Amino acid sequence: xxxxxxxxxxxxxxxxxxxxxxxxxxxxxxxxxxxxxxxxxxxxxxxxxxxxxxxxxxxxxxxxxxxxxxxxxxxxxxxxxxxxxxxxxxxxxxxxxxxxxxxxxxxxxxxxxxxxxxxxxxxxxxxx
Numbered sequence: 001x002x003x004x005x006x007x008x009x010x011x012x013x014x015x016x017x018x019x020x021x022x023x024x025x026x027x028x029x030x031x032x033x034x035x036x037x038x039x040x041x042x043x044x045x046x047x048x049x050x051x052x053x054x055x056x057x058x059x060x061x062x063x064x065x066x067x068x069x070x071x072x073x074x075x076x077x078x079x080x081x082x083x084x085x086x087x088x089x090x091x092x093x094x095x096x097x098x099x100x101x102x103x104x105x106x107x108x109x110x111x112x113x114x115x116x117x118x119x120x121x122x123x124x125x126x127x128x
Contacts, residue, residue: 026093036093038074053082
């Protein structure tokens with residue numbers, strides 16, 4: 001929605017260690033503008049039932065050096081489909097010294113080089 005808040009993540013994923021790292025930007029074009037940039041790191045795990053699998057990503061973010069030092073300013077919990085293409089996120093960011101919580105936000109993966117199913121990721125991890 002116009003004027004709504006967006007959270008953009010650019011993540012690298014390591015199947016071998018099940019780790020995730022990259023950057024995040026929280027932005028809202030209001031007055032005053034919200035702009036929170038973070039270096040993020042975390043891990044992912046598989047959540048499987050007899051019917052389907054999901055991927056849970058847990059992230060913590062810290063301000064980029066030169067912008068308030070290494071202050072923790074972001075965290076996220078993202079639940080994705082097993083092909084990494086869509087899901088739901090809950091995240092929080094630090095604004096003016098207070099944590100702002102955003103819940104049940106839709107997630108869509110864009111610009112991905114390669115998407116694997118949970119089974120393909122597990123096979124890749126086992127061969128490296």
